Amino acid sequence: xTQQPILTARxxxxxxxxxxxxxxxxxxxxxxxVLAVIGDNGAGKSSLIKxxxxxxxxxxxxxxxxxxxxxxRSPMEARDAGIETVYQNLALSPALSIADNMFLGREIxxxxxxxxxxxxxxxxxxxxQARDKLTELGLMTIQNISQAVETLSGGQRQGVAVARAxxxxxxxxxxxxxxxxxxxxxxxxxLELIQDVKKRGLPIVLISHNMPHVFEVADRIHIHRLGKxxxxxxxxxxxxxxxxxxxxxxxEPPASLAA
Numbered sequence: 439x440t441q442q443p444i445l446t447a448r449x450x451x452x453x454x455x456x457x458x459x460x461x462x463x464x465x466x467x468x469x470x471x472v473l474a475v476i477g478d479n480g481a482g483k484s485s486l487i488k489x490x491x492x493x494x495x496x497x498x499x500x501x502x503x504x505x506x507x508x509x510x511r512s513p514m515e516a517r518d519a520g521i522e523t524v525y526q527n528l529a530l531s532p533a534l535s536i537a538d539n540m541f542l543g544r545e546i547x548x549x550x551x552x553x554x555x556x557x558x559x560x561x562x563x564x565x566x567q568a569r570d571k572l573t574e575l576g577l578m579t580i581q582n583i584s585q586a587v588e589t590l591s592g593g594q595r596q597g598v599a600v601a602r603a604x605x606x607x608x609x610x611x612x613x614x615x616x617x618x619x620x621x622x623x624x625x626x627x628x629l630e631l632i633q634d635v636k637k638r639g640l641p642i643v644l645i646s647h648n649m650p651h652v653f654e655v656a657d658r659i660h661i662h663r664l665g666k667x668x669x670x671x672x673x674x675x676x677x678x679x680x681x682x683x684x685x686x687x688x689x690e691p692p693a694s695l696a697a
Contacts, residue, residue: 441468441469442505443466443467443468444467444468444469444503444504444609444610444641445465445466445467445490445501445502445503445521445609445610445641446464446465446466446467446501446502447463447464447465447486447489447490447499447500447501447502448464448499448500448501449462449463449464449498449499449500450462450463450464450465450486450489450496450498450499450501451463451496451497451498451499452482452485452489452494452496452497453497458665459482459485459665460482460485460486460489460496460499460665460666461482461664461665461666462498462499462665462666463482463486463499463662463665463666463667464666464667465486465490465660465667466670467610467641467643468641469639469641470636470639470640470641471636471641471642471657471658472632472636472641472642472644472655472656472657473641473642473643473644473656473657473658473659473660474644474645474646474652474655474656474658474659474660474673475487475643475644475645475659475660475662476645476646476647476649476652476659476660476661476662476681476685477661477662477663477685478663478685478686481662481663481664481665481685482662482664482665482666483645483662484614484645485665486662487523487612487614487643487645489501490516490521490612490643491510491513491516491521491523491612492510492511492512492513492514492515492516492517492521493512493513493523495511503519503520503521503609503610504609514543517543517606519609520607520608520609520610521607521609521610521612522602522603522604522606522607522610522611522612523603523611523612523613523614524596524599524600524602524603524611524612524613524614524616525599525614526614526615526618529599530587530595530598530599531587532586532587532588533586533587533588534586534587535583535584535585535586535587536568536572536583536584536585536587536590536598537561537564537565537568537569537583537584538564539587539598539602540564540567540568540571540598540601540602540605541564541567541568542602544606545559545564546559546560546563546564546567547559547560548560561584565583565584568583569583571601571604571605572597572598572601592619592620593619593620593621593624596616596617596619596620596624596628597624597627597628600613600616600628600631601631604631604634604635604640607635607640608640609640609641610640610641610642610643611635611640611641611642611643612642612643612645613632613642613643613644613645614645615645615646615647616628616632616644616646617629617646617648617651618646618647618648625651629651629654629655632644632655633655644656649678649681649682650678652673652681653673653678653681656673657673658670658671658672658673659671659672659673659676659681661681661684661685661691662685663684663685663687668684668685668691669684669691669695670695671684671691671695
């Protein structure tokens with residue numbers, strides 16, 4: 439590709455005591471693409487994503503967004519910069535409503551003195567926007583937008599988390615195992631959502647163990663092994679068995695693919 443990546447990482451190192459989770463790892467994400475990140479358990483995928491999304495601080499290396507170096511001190515700073523993440527544990531508050539979860543950390547306050555002085559929330563606006571967003575994304579039919587998230591099924595909770603990321607991510611959406619807890623029908627909707635988000639021009643980082651899903655939606659596949667990027671493959675040119683062989687070390691990738 440001749441275009442510049444929207445998000446890059448170079449030489450990321452993260453150690454936890456004697457364990458090296460990231461060993462001079464590199465990463466490139468281009469505008470409007472779905473980049474899958476795959477790797478065996480313990481390969482360092484989660485540490486890479488956490489470094490990019492502000493959840494951990496790399497010991498060494500540099501991350502750039504739109505060509506500018508970034509140093510996120512928290513996931514909130516990453517969100518403010520337009521990087522939204524759907525974590526595997528969904529990071530939802532079960533006792534709060536669907537609308538409250540959608541706007542968690544970016545609540546809309548009532549106009550005028552009620553909002554600025556009394557800090558009252560504009561629940562009507564938040565509920566309307568939450569309902570509109572969920573309907574637009576076609577993830578679920580919610581009867582009551584003010585019902586608590588703990589009353590939803592696992593698939594519906596995933597829908598709320600994915601919808602929140604898609605609604606507010608302005609630069610990058612990161613999805614960590616978005617279909618892991620879902621049935622066939624709900625998984626299909628999430629894959630369709632990924633395609634919808636991509637059509638809007640938003641790049642997506644998809645971390646997944648589900649190879650059929652990866653090969654269905656990814657434009658490129660980043661293979662992570664032993665704490666670093668081993669190679670990046672085109673799913674049209676390599677098979678699932680090739681990807682698994684590279685990932686597990688059963689086969690070395692061609693020199694032309696070396697990261």
